[in-house]
Amino acid sequence: MIQQEWIAQQIQTLVQFVARLFFGKDTIEYQIVDVENLTETDRLFNEINRLLDDNKIGEAENLLFENIDQSDHRYLLLAIAFYQRINRFSDEELEDADFSRDEVYSGLMDIVQEYGLPKII
Numbered sequence: 001m002i003q004q005e006w007i008a009q010q011i012q013t014l015v016q017f018v019a020r021l022f023f024g025k026d027t028i029e030y031q032i033v034d035v036e037n038l039t040e041t042d043r044l045f046n047e048i049n050r051l052l053d054d055n056k057i058g059e060a061e062n063l064l065f066e067n068i069d070q071s072d073h074r075y076l077l078l079a080i081a082f083y084q085r086i087n088r089f090s091d092e093e094l095e096d097a098d099f100s101r102d103e104v105y106s107g108l109m110d111i112v113q114e115y116g117l118p119k120i121i
Contacts, residue, residue, distance in 0.1 A: 030081040
């Protein structure tokens with residue numbers, strides 16, 4: 001349990017680091033600005049949230065990676081918000097979705113590397 005808490009804290013620290021580095025913010029929150037004119041990232045955000053609401057974390061993560069666009073930092077914002085959200089899930093919720101805290105950390109690391117942050121982070 002202590003190890004899982006430590007990993008969760010590492011994930012949160014990485015989320016905060018990326019938020020500051022890329023967006024100049026202390027926290028990350030993806031927001032849909034214009035519900036009448038959804039962007040591709042807005043649609044992806046909605047679909048990912050539907051999957052998360054259905055406890056389909058793996059499918060949501062796959063969808064995220066299938067659609068990531070490294071030239072657009074809104075996708076990074078969306079990805080970081082995704083990992084921040086699932087990091088808040090309890091260990092039991094993750095287990096029920098056949099997902100682990102280690103997978104959350106690994107996926108987050110893969111995303112930040114997609115955007116050019118060194119592996120050392």
